Amino acid sequence: MGGLFRFMASLSKNRNLTINTLTRHLPENLTQYIIYHELAHAKHGKKHNQTFWNTIRKKHPNHNALEKDLLAYWFLIQKTETANQKRKPKTT
Numbered sequence: 001m002g003g004l005f006r007f008m009a010s011l012s013k014n015r016n017l018t019i020n021t022l023t024r025h026l027p028e029n030l031t032q033y034i035i036y037h038e039l040a041h042a043k044h045g046k047k048h049n050q051t052f053w054n055t056i057r058k059k060h061p062n063h064n065a066l067e068k069d070l071l072a073y074w075f076l077i078q079k080t081e082t083a084n085q086k087r088k089p090k091t092t
């Protein structure tokens with residue numbers, strides 16, 4: 001999941017959280033989870049170790065289901081965005 005999360009939200013060295021604009025298509029609870037996931041990385045480092053998941057489970061005990069939903073949504077969003085880009089007229 002690491003790559004997908006980093007694409008959707010990333011934390012810079014000076015702790016600015018950047019959220020990919022595509023996440024606007026996601027349900028609120030999934031966006032919340034992405035943000036919480038990234039903040040947990042900021043606190044515990046880049047690895048998905050036991051401490052990291054314990055932190056995640058405190059707020060999102062159902063994180064497995066959320067990640068499954070996230071993958072499904074992400075797949076749909078990317079498909080939709082690609083279709084939209086094809087429909088745009090050429091500006092050259």
Ligand SMILES: [Zn+2]
Binds near residue numbers: 001037041048
């Ligand atoms: Zn992660």
